[in-house]
Amino acid sequence: MTLFNDLINKKEKISVVGLGYVGMPIAVAFARKVDVIGFDLNKMKIGLYKSGIDPTNEVGNEGIKQTTVDFTSDETKLQEAKFHIVAVPTPINADKTPDLSPVEGASAIIGRNLTKGSIVVYESTVYPGVTEDICIPILEKESGLKCGVDFKVGYSPERINPGDKVHRLENIIKIVSGMDDESLEEISKVYELVIxxxxxxxxSIKVAEAAKVVENSQRDINIAFMNELAMVFDRMGIDTNDVIEAMNTKWNALKFYPGLVGGHCIGVDPYYFVYEAEKLGYHSQIILSGRKINDDMGAFVADAIIKNLIIANKIVKQAKVVILGITFKENCPDTRNSKVSDIIKRLNEYGIEPIVVDPQANILDAKQEYGVKLVAFDEVENADCLVFAVSHDEFKNMTIEEIDKLFKECPNEEKVIVDVKSILNKSEIKKSGYKYWSL
Known part of the structure; x- marks a missing residue:
């Protein structure tokens, strides 16, 4: 195969199917080297990209304006490409089972427009076997072509960390795999253009698929351990972060911290692994336990809010609680699978409708996904409790004076601050007399 040479000589094109937090940076990176078609079903998103607007903030508006990516929602344009990269989301259903409909739909779209001599590489996180057992049959059915004869397939799990400007696509080692030695070499050379x-x-493809779900499951378990410690230390009256600070003085400490575990990777991938394991007759003993702990942390934080409101002599149902942050991580507009929503749901059970502020989040996404109407900072006043749920820079840089302006007029010991991410100066806050709690 000489597809690599045809790509760098611009005789052939790469397509990226799915232009979200993963696909769009990949498309822009490859466009610096080869011709790229960027496809997404969301016409509104395509319109934003064509207008030079980056709703993900991963590349930035200037990067979108300068890129040569041919953004389109017309699937027939994929017929112009020979190297296809699938970067669609792989969420979970309400029952925690894998929702493969996006990757199946992408396979059908590519299949309808697949030409002989093409390579299809999947980046979407899946359990081992999905690429070969589910995706290839769809490609063959829709195209009428034979895999291994007319086209080839590979898998290269995405490792992009949304909002991270240090660990970028280009400087993270890329796992690549192919259905045979020939496809593996071609896929490797193509990715080496930008990595x-x-x-x-x-x-093998299955090894690459497994590596992705396992690396995120490992992080999930480690964070679950810290979350369990945080719940126990809370009962003991011990500050978890003081314990971690002491523990981290040892050279082999892993430096994990407690927190809300959401997003499209760590909070989802373990369920993909567990699902396939259970199909094979093995019931997870560690991974599911870790998932349960992490899934329950939103309720734990909400209960801590209620407890501290009571201690501060507040009438719970009448308390004005302001939550700062709804994205799943700091300095990122991505609200997918945000566990802050679990805090909100739990507070609702106590009759509290919290006010939510997030200068990073997309207003429309927050409304559609969680029914939350975001409020601007300057609209917040007379708060009884501030919940620092996400460590956006805007929140980390707040002064005591700025924080105090958000509260109602009352003694500081009646003002509750819940610092989920431990981003505030604890000693300064406590010295000022506020009722302070951190995870």
Whole structure:
């Protein structure tokens, strides 16, 4: 195969299917080297990209304006490409089982427009076997072509960390795999065009699929351990972060911290792994336990809010609670699978309708996903409790004076501050007399 040479000589094109937090940066990166078609079903999103607007903030408006990516929602344009990258989301259903409909739909779209000599590489996180057992049959059915003869398939799990300007696509080692040695070499050379850190050639597609779900499951379990400690230390009256600070003085400490575990990776991928394991007759003992702990943290934080409101002599149902942050992580507009919503739901059970502020989040996404109407900072006043749920820079840089302006006029010991991410100066806050709690 000479597809790599045809790409760099611009005789052929790359397509990226799915232009979200993962696909769009990949498309822009490849466009600096080769011709790229960026496809997404969301016409509104395509319109924003064509207008030079980056709703993900991953590349930035200037990067979108300068890119040569051919953004489109017309699937027939995919017929112009020979190397297809699938970067659609892989969420979970309400019952925590994998929702493969996005990756199946993308496979059908590519299949309808697949031409001989093409390579299709999946980046979407899946459990081992999905690429070969589910995606390939769809590609063959829709295209009428034979995999291994007319086209080839590979898998290269995405490792983009939304909002992270240090660990970027280019400087994170890329796992690549192919259905055979020939496809593996082609896929490796194509990714090496943009991955400065180099690639790791996995021995099979299933190994590459497994590596992705396992690396996120490992993080999930470690955070769950810290969350369990935080719940126990809370009962003991011990500050968890003081314990972690002491523990981290040892050279082999892993430096994990308690927190809300959401987003499209760590809060989802373990369920993909567990699902396939259970199909094979093995019931997870560690991974599911970790997931349960992390899934319950929103309720734990909400209960802590209620407890501290009571201690501060507040009437719970009448308390004005302001939550700062609804995205799943700091300095990122992504609200997918945000566990802040669990805090809100739990507070609703106590009759509290919290006010939510997030200068980073997309107003429309927050409304559609969680029914939350975001409020501007300057509209917040007379708060009884401030919940620092996400460590956006805007929140981390707040002064005591700025924080105090958001509260109602009352003694500081009646003003409750819940610092989920431990971003505030604890000693300064306590010295000022506020009722302070951190995870």
């Amino acid at each position: 400065e850190a180099g690639v790791h050639k996995a021995s």
